Amino acid sequence: MAQLVDAILKTEARPVGCVVSTEHFSMLRPEHQRALRDPYYIALQEVTKGLSLAAIPKDVPVVLEQVAMVYAHQEDFGATPFGRVEQLWRVIKAEAVWGQWMGTYSCARPQAVLPLQAADLFAYEITHEFETWIKRPQIKMRWPLKQILTNAKDQLLIKVFTLPAMIQCLAESGALQESTDFTLAAYGDFANVKSALLKRIEE
Numbered sequence: 531m532a533q534l535v536d537a538i539l540k541t542e543a544r545p546v547g548c549v550v551s552t553e554h555f556s557m558l559r560p561e562h563q564r565a566l567r568d569p570y571y572i573a574l575q576e577v578t579k580g581l582s583l584a585a586i587p588k589d590v591p592v593v594l595e596q597v598a599m600v601y602a603h604q605e606d607f608g609a610t611p612f613g614r615v616e617q618l619w620r621v622i623k624a625e626a627v628w629g630q631w632m633g634t635y636s637c638a639r640p641q642a643v644l645p646l647q648a649a650d651l652f653a654y655e656i657t658h659e660f661e662t663w664i665k666r667p668q669i670k671m672r673w674p675l676k677q678i679l680t681n682a683k684d685q686l687l688i689k690v691f692t693l694p695a696m697i698q699c700l701a702e703s704g705a706l707q708e709s710t711d712f713t714l715a716a717y718g719d720f721a722n723v724k725s726a727l728l729k730r731i732e733e
Contacts, residue, residue, distance in 0.1 A: 535674050538648045539681045545652060546580035546687045548573040549660045554693040562696075565705035570607045572691055572699070574615060575622065580687035582628035596633030602646050603637045610637060652678060660690060 550569035558566070566572055578599065585597045599619070601609045608614030616635050623629040640646040655675035662669045671679075679686065689695070700706050 531674055534651065535677050538651070538678060541648075543645075543648060543678075543682070544584050544685050544687070545656075545678055545682050546577055546584060547652060547656045548576035548580070548689045548691065549657055550691040550696075551660075551693070554691075554696065557693055558696060562700055562705060565700060565703065566696065568607065569691075570604075571618065572696070574601075574607075574618070576689050576691075578619065578622060578632070579626070579628055580689075582626075582631040583687060584685075585631040594630070596631055598633045599635055600643055600646065601635075601637045602649070603639045613637075656688065 550572045552569050555563065555566070555569050555572075581597050581599055585595045587594070601615060603609055604615070608616075610616075615637070619632070619635045623632040638646065640650055651674070655672060655678070659671055659675055662671075691699070697706075
């Protein structure tokens with residue numbers, strides 16, 4: 531594990547991630563679940579946005595750079611050539627402000643593309659951290675994640691979707707207008723999970 535993490539650190543990879551609570555997703559009303567389709571697509575859009583924002587020019591004169599994006603091949607959700615994921619990706623590129631930094635789309639199997647294997651490791655670690663944070667907060671952050679986050683603590687682009695964040699996403703998309711009787715109270719009183727990753731790195 532130490533050798534794997536060291537290899538990732540040497541590339542100076544920038545951590546971009548999204549964790550979606552499937553438990554909270556199941557609490558949404560059926561029409562709101564349909565609007566968001568699946569937790570997979572919530573995470574897909576956020577990670578795509580994060581990858582794009584990583585290319586925002588930092589210096590003057592401004593040089594437009596774009597990010598070539600490779601997604602793990604996934605038959606069930608359409609992460610295939612010309613599948614649903616590519617169709618969604620092209621809509622985002624055409625309509626989102628950050629689409630100007632989206633370069634090319636492709637999909638591949640992790641065993642054929644080493645960066646996807648690194649992404650799998652990071653996805654496992656950040657999901658494990660989120661579950662620990664919620665269910666066993668007394669447990670400290672795992673060593674691999676601590677190393678990755680410490681190495682890029684000034685460039686973290688990580689988002690956690692709990693119920694309030696999903697409701698905000700629905701509101702911004704206009705999907706809540708389909709339910710005229712909608713109120714936040716209909717979902718109960720859920721506290722949003724605030725990021726404490728940087729604090730946990732120091733523990």
